[in-house]
Amino acid sequence: MRKRLIAAICAICLCISSVGMLSGCGKKTMTEEEYKKLAETNAKNNAGKVVMTLTKNGVTHEVTLDMLTYFLAYNEKEGNAAFENNKDYYKALFGDDVNFWTMQSNNSRSMAEEYKLMVYDTAVYTMILYFEAQDAGMTLSDSRKNAVANTTALFLNKYTWEERARCGMTDEVIAQNYERIFLADQYKEQITANVKVDEDAVRATINKEDYHLYETSYLYISKSMDDESLVAAAGSQEQRKQLMEMCKEEAEKGKSFADIQKEHADVLTYATRDFTAAIQTSYEPEYINLARDMKIGEYRLLEFNYGIYLITIDSNTKYYGYDDAVQAAMDEAFAKDANTIFSQIDKDYEIKTTDNWDKIEMGTVLKAPKK
16 A cells, blocks of 8 residues: 655644535525534444555554545545646636546556545645554643634535535534544644754755846837737837837936837837746746846846846845745754654555545545536
């Protein structure tokens, strides 16, 4: 059985039951009370379905479907949101009938398989640390106990009553999920308390100049000859170049880009572009390379086959994202050392999944599959 290490417990949510079906949904709208009762029924059924076993030193821990409610629901909702946010893009590629969950990932797996793998990794990591905490006699701290009710309510509010009913998402189930996750996180903190990251050593690996922020402004004119109104207003490409040279002279005499653009609003675009080496894209690298070589108050023309820029530097004294990059590198270094500790625990466990795990189908956890 494949075991992948995960650096930190994701405070994610997931729900369960790719199996329980809502009865009579298409016939009439159920009341909130009916949904609650159905959620309780599905939760009870899920509690009887073992989805995986974790065995250490001859002792076997059973993980039932209700124990994964938090993990399954969250990942499915995230997948649905990812599709909604990029729906037009996916439809353009795959047609109006595209199904996010059957789409192939870069790893030649369906998106349903990819998201199920994420559930597996996070659930195994969490449950191992949870059982270790139990074996060590650890109990939840008062602060974490007090957080359970609030986080449970916040989680439940993101789901409809139909979604809760389908996956057995009762208050009790989610609260118990959080209790396990919080205890696992508490145990992780204890076993990694002595992991220290040398901030100075980390900073030495990051080039601060990559985060030097360049704030630029530009005037732009298109060289397109297809737009009749633009041709009438701007003339030939040579005339447009002459116009940009004139704009450069006016800017050097103190006239603002905003005022220049107002006088030629029918042909000129005025905009800003900020970048660092770390976050720049491959789009127009000539623009970026030129701007990085300029001084404050300097104006330069940059011509492409599609248009002409007049560029100036507004500011180049700030840094953007450097501290975040340092923190991310420190977190990565910490996670690496924490994973070393976890791997020593993980290797002692034999993990097996069951037929009930195989029946879980991401994309149908919160909603019935289309017929």
